[in-house]
Amino acid sequence: xxxxxxxxxxxxxxxxxxxxxxxxxxxxxxxxxxxxxxxxxxxxxxxxxxxxxxxxxxxxxxxxxxxxxxxxxxxxxxxxxxxxxxxxxxxxxxxxxx
Numbered sequence: 001x002x003x004x005x006x007x008x009x010x011x012x013x014x015x016x017x018x019x020x021x022x023x024x025x026x027x028x029x030x031x032x033x034x035x036x037x038x039x040x041x042x043x044x045x046x047x048x049x050x051x052x053x054x055x056x057x058x059x060x061x062x063x064x065x066x067x068x069x070x071x072x073x074x075x076x077x078x079x080x081x082x083x084x085x086x087x088x089x090x091x092x093x094x095x096x097x098x
Contacts, residue, residue, distance in 0.1 A: 010040040035092030038073035
């Protein structure tokens with residue numbers, strides 16, 4: 001039985017919650033869900049350029065857990081781009097912090 005998911009800290013919500021390829025109606029696209037903690041991991045590692053250790057500290061998780069989250073997020077983003085799917089950003093066990 002897996003351990004329960006601990007609450008992850010995020011600094012802000014995304015401005016938009018859905019992305020899709022232009023010219024294709026949303027109801028005809030397969031959706032991929034990116035959880036809020038995955039979005040935050042992308043923001044910290046890829047946008048702010050933080051090392052995993054520092055980014056993990058900001059989210060209140062271990063470096064190993066951060067590595068797993070960022071790997072999952074990268075795979076989902078690649079799937080969306082390579083297979084023309086919609087990306088929905090929502091969900092996950094998170095806590096807003098300043």
